[in-house]
Amino acid sequence: MSAAHPRVVEAVTAQMKAALDACSHRPVVMGLCGAQGSGKTTLASGVLDACTGEGLRAAALSIDDLYLTHADRQALAREVHPLLATRGVPGTHDIALGLSVIDALRQGKGARLPRFDKGRDDRVSMDLWGRAPAGCEVLLFEGWCVGAQPQPPEDLLLPVNSLEAREDSEGIWRAYVNDALAGPYQELFARMDRLVLLAAPGFEVVHDWRLEQxxxxxxxxxxxxxxxxxxxxxxxxxxxxxxxxxxxxxxxQRADLLIRLDSLRQPLEIVHKR
Known part of the structure; x- marks a missing residue:
């Protein structure tokens, strides 16, 4: 994938600087949300480069690197619902691990940054994890559901696709996912100081974007x-x-920075909410 669009990096950097001015704590946590393949990781890399240029100590953490181990998800699949064997949805992440990283950094300490190997579908050995520096000033926290809120219960009643219709006909899986999102995930998302949304033109483009990945x-x-x-x-x-x-x-309606993308991931509109 090519480098992040300069206008998008500039917009996120502007929000980051505003957060640094407004917040007494460090690091400020910048949430970057976007559908699969929307360019979140590429954007985070571009913003990290900008931080280096500004002389700021910064690190990036993906919610994908907080996935539960393969064995833990297999246990969930047996005990709760078979669809929980597949990584991705709320309920398949180690939220306590994410909180421990952010809380250590808020104490001024360095912190190990977990890594997940999607090719192996399992967490990488701890000796291969990265590290955020002590005195970290900016943490970029990116992921497809970062900052998401749960759905109203009535919205869970009908399946949205054939997978849900065939394999979650009783709604057990989607209720578990929604309950997880309403619970521990909100504690994690509350650590964020700004929320940036890379808005895809629609779910229809996600297949091609994810296939590229x-x-x-x-x-x-x-x-x-x-x-x-x-x-x-x-x-x-x-x-x-x-x-x-x-x-x-x-x-x-609630993101601090809204970046609307076209099907080629080019910015159509950039709206600062604060």
């Missing part, structure tokens, strides 16, 4: 890595459809 992953993956084809990607993103559509519907 998978091809990039395949180019870098070790032999034996689990790489998805187009059909597997379609099934995979069906797990994300409900909440992605919900985010695109409700988050634009």
């Amino acid at each position: 998978e091809r990039d992953l395949a180019a870098l993956a070790d032999p034996g890595a689990r790489i998805m084809d187009a059909a597997a990607v379609a099934r995979f993103i069906a797990h994300y459809e409900r909440l992605t559509r919900h985010i695109l519907s409700e988050m634009p």
Whole structure:
């Protein structure tokens, strides 16, 4: 994927500087939300470069790197619902781990940054984790559901796609996901000082964007890595459809920075809310 658009990096950097001016604590936590393949990681890299240019100590953490281990998700699949074996939705992350990282940084300490290997579908050994510096001033926290709010219970009644209709006909999985989002995830999201939304033009573009990611992953993956084809990607993103559509519907009104993208991820509109 190409570098983040300069206007988008500039807009996020402006929000970051405003947060640094407004907040007495460090680091300020910048939440970056966007559908799969929308360019969150690329944007975070561009903003980290900007921080380096400003002489700021900064780090990035992806919610993807907080996934529960493969074994833990298999246990959830047995004990709660089979769809929880698939990483991604609320309820499949280690929220306590994310809170521990942010809280350590808020105390001025350095912190280990967890890593998840999507090719192996499991967490990387701790000795391979990255590290955020002591005295960190900016933490970029990015992820597809970062800052999301739960749906009203009545919105869970009907399935949004064939996956939910066939494999969650009683609504057990989506209720579990929604309850998790309403609980521990809100404590994690409350640590954020600004929320940035990269708004896709619609859920329909996510399949192609996610397929591009998978091809990039395949180019870098070790032999034996689990790489998805187009059909597997379609099934995979069906797990994300409900909440992605919900985010695109409700988050634009409350994000501190709204960046509307076209199908090529170019910015159509940039709106600062504060």
